[in-house]
Amino acid sequence: MSRAIFRFCIQEIDPCSQTVKLACGENVDMGHSDGAEAPAADPGGQQLRWAIGSTLQVPLFRLTLLLILAAALVSATLALRLAQPAIGAGLLTIDAARGTIYTGREGPAPLLALLPAMGAEAAPLPVTPALVIEDPDMLGSYAARRQLFAAQDRLMALAEDALARGLPLRGLIALPDGQNALVDLPVTARMPARALPAGFWVQLGCGAVILAVAACFVALRAGQSTGRPTPEGLGGFVLAGLGAAVSAFTAGLYSSRGLVMDGGTMQLASALNHIFTLLFGVGMTALFARYPRPLLGRRWVVAGAGLVALQVLAYRLELLPHDLVSPQISVALLFVAIIALVVAQHRATRGHPADRAALRWLGLSILLGSGVFVALVALPVALQHDSILSQGMAFLPICAIYLGTALAFARYRLFDLDRWALRIMFHLGVVALLIAVDILVLVTLSLSGPASMASAVALVGLAYLPLRDLVFDRLFARHRPDLASIHAGAVTVAFQIDPAAKAEAWQLLLTRLFAPLHVTPADHPVPAARIADEGLALLVPAQGGAPALRLGHADGGGRLFAAADVALAAQVTQLVQAAEQDRAAYEAALHRERRRIARDLHDDVGANLLSALHAKAEQPRQDFLLEALADLRQIASGLAGRPVTLEAQIAEMRAESRNRAEARGHSLHWPLGSADDCTQLISYQTRRNLTAIHREALSNALGHGAPGEIRVTADCEGMMLHYRMENPLAAAQAGAGPDRGAGCGNMQSRAQAMGGQLHSAADPARGIWVVTLAMPLTARPEGTP
Template identity: 55%
Template sequence: MHELRTPALRLLAACVGILLLALAVLALRESLPDYSLSVQTDGSRLSVLAPDGAIEVRALGPPTGQAGAPVLLTPDLLVEDPDMLSSYAGFRALLAAQGEMTALTTQATAAGQPLRLHLENGDEIDLPVTAETPLRHLPAMFWVQWAVGIIVLAIAAFLLVLRSGHNGRQQSEGLGGFVLAGAGVATAAFTASVYGTRELSIDPDLLWRLSIVNHIGTFAFGVGMIGLFARYPRPVLASRWVRAVAALAAVNEIAYRLQLPPYDLIKPQVLIGVMFLTILGLILAQLRATRGHPADRAALRWLGLSVLLGSGVFVLMVSLPALIGAETILSQGLAFIPLCAIYVGAALALARYRLFDLDRWALRVLFSLAVVALMIVVDTVFLLTLSLSGPASLASAVALVGLVYFPMRDLVFDRWLGRRRPDLAALYRDTLSVAFQHGGQAKANAWRGVMERLFAPLRVEALPAPVTGALLEDEGLALVIPGPEGTPALRLGYAAAGRRLFNAEDRALADELATLAEAAGRDRVTYETAVARERQRIARDLHDDVGSRLLSSLHARDDGQRQDFLIEALSDLRQIATGLAGREVTLPLLIGQLRAESRSRAEALDRRLIWPPGSADEAEIPLRYDMQRNLTAIQREALSNALTHGAGDIHVTATCDGQSLHLCLVNALSSADRRAEGPHRGNGTGNMRNRAEALKGRLEAGPTENGHYRMELYLPLNADIS
């Protein structure tokens, strides 16, 4: 027996029950007679459609040659719901006429003959009739209401059968009210689908019974919705008051059926209006009770939207016009569609499904719905009080809404309902500042400060474990945010000081900021690494180049060498200072400095340097500091080799094609170096080659066949050496 009580089996049993009930309603509607001609009304007369147009009809008579008095046909006979009649007498007259037409229909179907339809012009036409309506002849409005009944019952059964057994008391009571309201809507839809879509006649006893059941369903909906908002999301009204409303509905129905009080006081639309106002009052009470409870407030907003969209349309377009004796604005059958929307929306709210997304636009839909209601109210007021034509009153309503609505919409959306967008420039600046904090604690505090200023949460908690991306938790009550490198992840609770839920937009923004802070941190590390590398390079140049030349000048044996060392040291200091100051050094400027320095060194040893201007002197290409230092060192080393091991003139050329530099130095070897095996056995050439390779370049050096020594340097000027 325990297995029979599983939720799956309970749900299956509920679905079978709903299917059987729907089939019973379908069979009941098929049992109504089917007429071959469609009789229509414009509110003042009846007519049938013919090839020549609409023909006014006056009465319905028995088949030709059979006894029986004709039944006078009035527009009230085709009223969609008996509750739309203006008096008890009208209801009694409808039942009497339906009884007479049912008798004529039974007489015609038994004899297999058509009824006689009497026209206003005195003619008569045959009206064939069958005892039952084939499935294919059922009108579309029947299927609409029939489907609404099935959908609403299925949703109510789903939540009832699969509800958690650990719900709190008020949630259980609220869910009970929701299920009762669902049963009421389904009952009203099923019964209205039968008698509201009749073609002409229906058995008066069946109409009487269906009307009673329809009222029970309608009042059950109202009582259920009152019970729902009395206890959900927060308890605001004791259950005994809900039972009192149910008792009032029962008394109202009994008095209505007994026809005791005045009709205008006891007609169903009066109680429907009272229930609707009670529901609105409970929604307002729930708004007050859910302050400081953002999840409950979000559920209430979505529930309120569903109720106003569904029952509000039914009351304003069907019940209110019937209450004041006017034509209904919307067919009762179509009005069941927004009632069905109540259950789709309410089920989402009760199941708490992605409320953090629904809550973002619920207020905007509510506001738009209020504008539609304002147009309807203004139109109705103009029609009833000023007796204007329909187009004139509609134009007045549109003008009023146009003058009031659009400014009010901007004011409400921008100042009240719209979320204040953060200052993107300030947000970007604050996020970047996180990456430039020194120390993990300072960075963590800065990141926490950014999140607190952005989301204004009531609670902020540092998480021990890292997370890979932002995550919504507890239906939007909390938002988990990853921290930039070196900072803990954060769990934020209750956005905007508890006035709203976190949503998908917040999650995406948090992810973007975390990514930005992470990228800024990496950029800072890259920058600091480059700075440290540059400092090490400058320190090495000061130690290796300047320091060694100063020491060499101290130990030089003659003044000439000492002067050369000092000049080179000063040149190195100037170059290092230029690099530290960030001043731009171009290729022509460096070539000019090297040419002047090389000529001074050569002339000091009675040698001649021939270095004519070349294309490199015209290429305004900026050089990096490392490029300046290595190119200077290569040129000095090559010149030192030429001065030490060569004889005669020294020829230098420097050309540039815009992308690379070609530096060539050629000098004649001395007779001793020509006779020696492998001149220049020192480390000079190897050092030059290493410096060239560090700059992604290439260096070739060695003696030539004609007794000269040639050094060629090929250096790309835009190579990335990081």
């Protein structure tokens, strides 16, 4: 078995140690019993009794024994059903609306009467709707029940006589042309399994499933091995299962009889069905009287069961009027009692979310199981109408009660079941409301069918749909903070520097999202968000400097934590981690920028100031000071974050170069180019490297070139800048290779840092030194090769 959710279920079976952990805390060994010691001597058979008692205390043995008993009961039901004779197997169909239909060669045609075999002297037996009714207790009087059983005895006598003669019975059918005809209806001593209707197999299967689930609860229940009291509600749940299963088996016997069944067997099956059907109701009332919270004392439960037993006796002995003690009336009253206890339990479980979740799931099962049976089978019969649903198929929703419990037992989506229960119960209520509105319109306004439908449609459009949206928004919508609020909280956590402040901000964010009653550090590492203690707690992993946390009782104890809460906690965790990564990237970029500015201050401004300090001539000193001032302006502009366009940078470089060249006795020719019309913004890094390359090239031209005109061009093609400087070639530079010349290595490294290419070489044929630069206007990411 899997893990249980209800307190009367086991919690875990350990296949390695072969022990069962029970909800009340004790362990039961799967191979031997607890708390029992074999006596040393057994002169009077005491040792045998001890061995049997010890064996019965082993949970798996008890489970195996109960399942064998359940299988035996299923087999006995099937064997008893097959042992009944059959009339016209495969030739007759029982239809609730048209009666018994002959489907042989002359059919389909209604079967009017049964006649004895050829040569027998017996009166014909009319085939009335009462003869083929699904359940004898659906008849409206005691007399009608007695007549049915007497008719079954007559049918049984006819069938036995036909079997003794080896002849078929004869059936009187009504042909479509208005004439009557006789047809042969073969009689078999046993019902062929292939001729059994689907309803019988449905009831047999439902009973088997219910017995299997109830057997698991009985065999593996808490407190079995230590003598502790049985958990509250378990007895009622198991009694209800036994009642539902036996009532399904007995109903399957006579509801699938076709035409004939032994009258005594049918009376016994009907009585057992009555008793065990009410036992199901008594068990359910006992369950909700004690589970999840004890509401009524056991004496009150026993007293209620006694009243039901008196009602059964009064009905079976015909002591009170039929309409007062009919089984359908008893079923309806028990169902009302169950609903009242569920409502009372809902109030009693206020402040206990785990109990309330289990109650909602069981309540949903009751509404889908017992409610369908009562509304579609028992209630119409109590109002002297035909049942809406076949009794055999009505056991399917009752079986769903125990299948639903098994699902919850396996903890399948346990923490979302309470919300599913609310949604399904709301839809059931809406269906009932629509039916009530339609009936009200019909009764009060005496409208025809189409007019009633039109009125119902108008009411749905004008009242139901707006009300439905309002109720869904109020009850079922998850009231979470909006995404902006969650993002703001995550960023607040990520941008806390102090670990204590980060832990406090993280706890405040979780408190705002889930509103837990208490938040405590987790007592063990939490790799990922998950639910603990059956939804009472949510474990959240550690976050940066914040420890792993345990959130207890969501929404102030008003609900359990659900799978959606786990998903939300995981998303918020990922959001905080992403924000921390963004913060780390921002801080890394900030540190890189600071280091770059410090390097510029040291390498450029510092070098120029030092050169000015050691310059012997006034003109070089002035040049160094002007360059230092220009560098300071660029660095200050970069710190202020003021954007600079390429055209502004080219204009600044042109003005600075002209002053330097004229001070050295050179002329500068720098015509306007396409770069002077480029409004592309350039980064601080691009600006500094371009300025440094141009200054170095101009310094080489002024210091090492021959007197003459210096020519500079700057053009922009797309996102690439093409720069070129030409200056007269001095005699000492005439034989220089392309890699020679002052500062060429520094210019090369700066160009490569920007993803550009720089070439510096002499052109002896023209007598000039040429520097060309091609570089992108967008800054290259740092660290890119």
